[in-house]
Amino acid sequence: MSTFWVIEAKVEHREDSSMPSDGCDISYGRSVVPAETKDEALELFKAALAEQKIYITEIYSITDYRKGDWSDDIFDLEQTYEKASIGPEISLGTFISQEAMDHLHKDWKLCQKEQ
DSSP, X not given: OOEEEEEEEEEEEOTTSSSOOSSOSEEEEEEEEEESSHHHHHHHHHHHHHHXXXXXXXXXXXXXXGGOOOTTOOSOXXXXXXXXXXXXXXXXXXXXXXXXXXXXXXXXXXXXXXX
């Protein structure tokens, strides 16, 4: 049975990507990826993003959805999880541009990087 992994990442996208843009090419987001292992989840995530011309700049954490504390979530993670669990399928979730993060969510803290 698959685990639903929450991948918190910083990504870069170009004008020809499928990601909506406010002019900023860096975004942050939490996505949900069903997979047996963290490594498999990361590979599936990378492939799904690459198809849309979105590229990972940094991975902050890969966490089992059931074990995470999402009380500070600003990424609509509950909806992302629900969508992922129906398929089960990868749900890329909500991404917020660096500019919006700097202005609207400057007090928000990234998940702890996993060791």
